[in-house]
Amino acid sequence: MTQHPRTASPQPHAPGRLFLIPSPLWETADCLQMTPEALDIARQLRFFVVEEAKTARRILKIMGHPGPLADLHFSLLNEHTAASELEQRLLPALQGHDLGLLSEAGCPAVADPGAPLVRLAHQKGVPVCPLTGPSSILLGLMASGLEGQRFCFHGYLPIDPAQRHSRLQSLEKCSRQARETQIFIETPYRNQGLLQTLLDILAPSTWLCVAQNLSAPQQWIHTATIQQWNRSPPTLTARTPAIFLFLAG
Amino acid sequence: MTQHPRTASPQPHAPGRLFLIPSPLWETADCLQMTPEALDIARQLRFFVVEEAKTARRILKIMGHPGPLADLHFSLLNEHTAASELEQRLLPALQGHDLGLLSEAGCPAVADPGAPLVRLAHQKGVPVCPLTGPSSILLGLMASGLEGQRFCFHGYLPIDPAQRHSRLQSLEKCSRQARETQIFIETPYRNQGLLQTLLDILAPSTWLCVAQNLSAPQQWIHTATIQQWNRSPPTLTARTPAIFLFLAG
Numbered sequence: 001m002t003q004h005p006r007t008a009s010p011q012p013h014a015p016g017r018l019f020l021i022p023s024p025l026w027e028t029a030d031c032l033q034m035t036p037e038a039l040d041i042a043r044q045l046r047f048f049v050v051e052e053a054k055t056a057r058r059i060l061k062i063m064g065h066p067g068p069l070a071d072l073h074f075s076l077l078n079e080h081t082a083a084s085e086l087e088q089r090l091l092p093a094l095q096g097h098d099l100g101l102l103s104e105a106g107c108p109a110v111a112d113p114g115a116p117l118v119r120l121a122h123q124k125g126v127p128v129c130p131l132t133g134p135s136s137i138l139l140g141l142m143a144s145g146l147e148g149q150r151f152c153f154h155g156y157l158p159i160d161p162a163q164r165h166s167r168l169q170s171l172e173k174c175s176r177q178a179r180e181t182q183i184f185i186e187t188p189y190r191n192q193g194l195l196q197t198l199l200d201i202l203a204p205s206t207w208l209c210v211a212q213n214l215s216a217p218q219q220w221i222h223t224a225t226i227q228q229w230n231r232s233p234p235t236l237t238a239r240t241p242a243i244f245l246f247l248a249g
Numbered sequence: 250m251t252q253h254p255r256t257a258s259p260q261p262h263a264p265g266r267l268f269l270i271p272s273p274l275w276e277t278a279d280c281l282q283m284t285p286e287a288l289d290i291a292r293q294l295r296f297f298v299v300e301e302a303k304t305a306r307r308i309l310k311i312m313g314h315p316g317p318l319a320d321l322h323f324s325l326l327n328e329h330t331a332a333s334e335l336e337q338r339l340l341p342a343l344q345g346h347d348l349g350l351l352s353e354a355g356c357p358a359v360a361d362p363g364a365p366l367v368r369l370a371h372q373k374g375v376p377v378c379p380l381t382g383p384s385s386i387l388l389g390l391m392a393s394g395l396e397g398q399r400f401c402f403h404g405y406l407p408i409d410p411a412q413r414h415s416r417l418q419s420l421e422k423c424s425r426q427a428r429e430t431q432i433f434i435e436t437p438y439r440n441q442g443l444l445q446t447l448l449d450i451l452a453p454s455t456w457l458c459v460a461q462n463l464s465a466p467q468q469w470i471h472t473a474t475i476q477q478w479n480r481s482p483p484t485l486t487a488r489t490p491a492i493f494l495f496l497a498g
Binding site: 020032033034035036037040107108109110111112114115116117118119120121122123128129130132133134135137138139140141142143144145146147148149150151152153154155180207209214215219221222223224 | 282284358367368369372377379381383389391393394396397398399401402403458463464468470
C-alpha cells in the first residue's frame with residue numbers, strides 16, 4: 001500500500017513513479033487537448049515505456065519535450081512483448097527513476113497494451129499516477145447522449161458474420177435488461193460493413209451512435225434510432241477510426 | 250446528420266453547438282487538469298446547463314470565465330428535471346447560441362444527469378462537441394492495471410446485502426468468462442463496508458483495485474489479489490469518493 005503524491009518529490013532511494021501519459025487522438029502541433037499537468041510531467045521524464053520509439057519521439061517533440069530526444073531512454077511494450085520481459089521494462093522505476101508509460105493515441109492501458117505493466121508496478125510497490133487526457137471511448141460516450149450511468153466497452157466484435165450477429169443480439173439483450181450502453185470499435189476499412197450489420201440486426205427502436213474523428217476538426221458524431229438511421233444510411237470514411245455505441249430503446 | 254467543426258464559427262441562423270464541458274474532480278485554483286481547449290470554450294460561453302447555479306458559478310470562476318458571472322444564463326438539469334422540460338433547456342442552442350453542458354465534477358453525461366439533453370440535441374440537429382477532461386472512471390481504469398480492452402461500468406451496486414452478494418457473484422462470473430474489468434462506485438460513507446464485502450465474496454485469485462481521491466494530492470490507488478488484500482485490509486476514508494474495479498484472476 002503506497003501513498004501516491006502527484007507533486008511531491010519521491011523520497012531518496014524510493015522507487016520512482018509510473019506516470020500514465022495520454023497523447024492526442026490526432027496529430028496536432030498545439031496540444032490544446034492535453035492538460036498542463038500531463039505536458040509538464042512528460043517534459044521532465046527521461047525514461048519511457050512506449051509502443052514504438054519513432055512514434056514516441058514524434059509525440060514527445062509535439063509535447064515540447066526539451067530533449068535532446070536522442071538521450072531519452074525508450075523501452076518497448078507492444079504485442080510482441082512477453083510477460084517475462086515486463087519486469088525489465090519497470091527497471092528504471094525500481095532503480096529510483098520516474099518512468100512514463102506513453103500512449104500512441106489516447107489513454108495508456110485502455111484499449112492499449114500497457115495494462116500488465118501497470119499491474120506489475122502495483123505488485124512491486126511502484127506508485128502509479130494516471131494523468132488526464134483524451135479518450136475516444138469517453139468522448140464517444142459523452143457525445144452519444146446514451147446511458148452514461150452504466151456502459152460496457154467490448155473492444156472489437158468477432159469478425160465471423162454468424163458469430164458477430166449472435167454477439168450483437170446478446171449485447172442488445174443485455175442493453176435492454178440492464179439499461180446499459182454497449183461500446184465497440186472496428187478496423188477503419190470495416191466501418192461501413194459494421195454499420196450495415198448494425199442497421200440490419202438491431203431493433204428499430206434501439207439508439208445507435210457513430211462517432212468518427214473524435215476531437216479532430218472533421219469530427220462527425222450522430223445518434224439516432226435504427227429506424228431513423230435506416231432512412232438515409234451514411235457513408236463512413238474507410239480510413240479513420242470510428243466508435244460505435246448503442247442502447248436498446 | 251451534421252458536420253461538427255470544433256473551431257469554425259457556426260453559420261448564421263444555424264443552431265448553436267452543445268459543448269460538453271468537464272470540470273476538475275477536486276477543487277483547485279490552477280485547473281492544471283483541464284485542457285486549454287475546454288477552458289477556452291468555457292470562458293467564451295454565456296449560456297449553460299448546470300446541475301446547480303451556485304456550484305456552476307464557482308467552477309466557472311475557477312476556470313477563469315471573464316464574466317460578469319451575474320450576466321451568464323444558467324438553466325438547471327438535475328434529478329428533479331422532467332423529460333418534458335429538456336427541450337426548454339436546449340432553447341438557447343435552437344435560437345443560435347452556443348451552449349455549455351457543465352459537469353460539477355468529471356465529464357458531463359457520464360455517471361451524471363446530462364445524457365438525455367445530449368440525445369435530444371442530436372434529435373434537434375444541434376451539433377454536439379465533447380471536450381476532454383478528467384474522469385474518475387477512466388483514471389481508475391488506467392491506474393488499475395486491470396483489463397483495459399474490455400470493461401463495464403455499473404454505477405452503484407444494490408444496497409440490500411443479499412442482492413449485493415448475488416450481483417457481485419454474477420459480475421465476477423462475467424469477468425471470468427469475458428475477461429472484462431468490472432467497475433463501480435459507492436457513497437463514501439459506505440466505502441469500508443463495500444470493501445469488506447468484496448474481500449469476503451470474491452475469489453482469492455481475483456484482482457481488486459481501489460482508488461480514492463483520484464487526481465488530488467492525497468490520491469491513493471492500490472491493486473492486488475483478494476488474497477493479498479486480506480492480509481492487511483486498509484481503512485478507507487469515509488468522506489472521499491472511491492472507485493472499485495475488479496478482474497477475475
